[in-house]
Amino acid sequence: GAVVSQHPSRVICKSGTSVKIECRSLDFQATTMFWYRQFPKQSLMLMATSNEGSKATYEQGVEKDKFLINHASLTLSTLTVTSAHPEDSSFYICSARTADQPQHFGDGTRLSIL
């Protein structure tokens, strides 16, 4: 089946640093990738939708300059949390899909900002 790899699985860093999270579709070309944020015991909240070669479409309330998304190829999308602060600590999940398939999710990244 379709595999989506997300890296790193966990990151701890100091406040003010930038963190990059990678999302790769390993065995298929993803026309669209998505980034979600999940708070403890909460559901997934869509942050942005990313199409290869295009600018990401952000959901209302998500800061574009804070969460930089790059979708440079059909198999890779990156989310960079810039100047991260403790309130950015969360679980971030990516997903990817082709035109006729449901979304396949990565394992998620737990981000902790000290």
Next chain:
Amino acid sequence: AQTVTQSQPEMSVQEAETVTLSCTYDTSESDYYLFWYKQPPSRQMILVIRQEAYKQQNATENRFSVNFQKAAKSFSLKISDSQLGDAAMYFCAYSTDYGGSQGNLIFGKGTKLSVKP
């Protein structure tokens, strides 16, 4: 706006028994898709089953089946012969697109299922 409601924050089932997780949704669309996702402690979201609204027949995947009541906007998940590995958070999700390609996978708040040996 579309909403998805899961009214059971937690459920428990005895191993080998059957359990039903509830989900209701609200939409003005006539064509849409519904999904159940499983999120085990490892946190990876796994698609369990999906249903197209235009299909009257309820979807089935091995031990998992749904009871789709379009008029009532209800989409419950039945797990038969529950296994310890079924313990996880279960999320009901809605989309106007089969794969959620527009990013409009709308999730419910989830139901935590525990399986007792």
